[in-house]
Amino acid sequence: MIKLSKMTDYAVVILADMAERQNAEKIEQTSATVIAQSTKLPEPTVSKVLKLLARQNIINSTRGAAGGYSLNKAPDQINMAHVITATDGPIALTACVDESTECCDRAQNCSIKGQWNPLNRAMISALENVSLSEMMRGTR
Numbered sequence: 001m002i003k004l005s006k007m008t009d010y011a012v013v014i015l016a017d018m019a020e021r022q023n024a025e026k027i028e029q030t031s032a033t034v035i036a037q038s039t040k041l042p043e044p045t046v047s048k049v050l051k052l053l054a055r056q057n058i059i060n061s062t063r064g065a066a067g068g069y070s071l072n073k074a075p076d077q078i079n080m081a082h083v084i085t086a087t088d089g090p091i092a093l094t095a096c097v098d099e100s101t102e103c104c105d106r107a108q109n110c111s112i113k114g115q116w117n118p119l120n121r122a123m124i125s126a127l128e129n130v131s132l133s134e135m136m137r138g139t140r
Contacts, residue, residue: 007087011049013039015083016136018059019075029068049087056086075136081127091127093120 017039021030032050036043050069054061058078060070071078084091094116 005088011087031068075132078132079128080130
């Protein structure tokens with residue numbers, strides 16, 4: 001079973017909350033505290049996710065009393081591949097795909113080594129074609 005981490009799940013919930021808030025209230029900046037209260041997620045977890053998203057330029061982070069977080073792009077321009085990469089690292093179905101330094105102990109004798117690349121690229125492409133807006137459709 002392919003399963004995303006809780007951090008990725010939380011990231012989508014947080015981004016959806018930010019998008020809804022920015023659309024409904026025209027707020028430029030939102031604090032981690034406000035997001036935590038709205039999403040019912042622990043504030044330390046929200047802060048950690050926000051930092052991961054800011055590092056990947058999915059959101060903007062502004063320090064100071066009037067600071068906070070805001071989406072860097074419109075929700076229809078934020079794709080799930082980018083969010084997953086921000087929270088979980090590079091997307092790969094197995095350890096032995098292009099650009100991976102990991103491999104199992106059977107790599108030398110494996111006839112399938114490297115053959116996961118087309119499937120991995122297809123999965124990344126599919127995730128790139130799902131936007132935050134699409135993920136939010138059921139919440140409106």
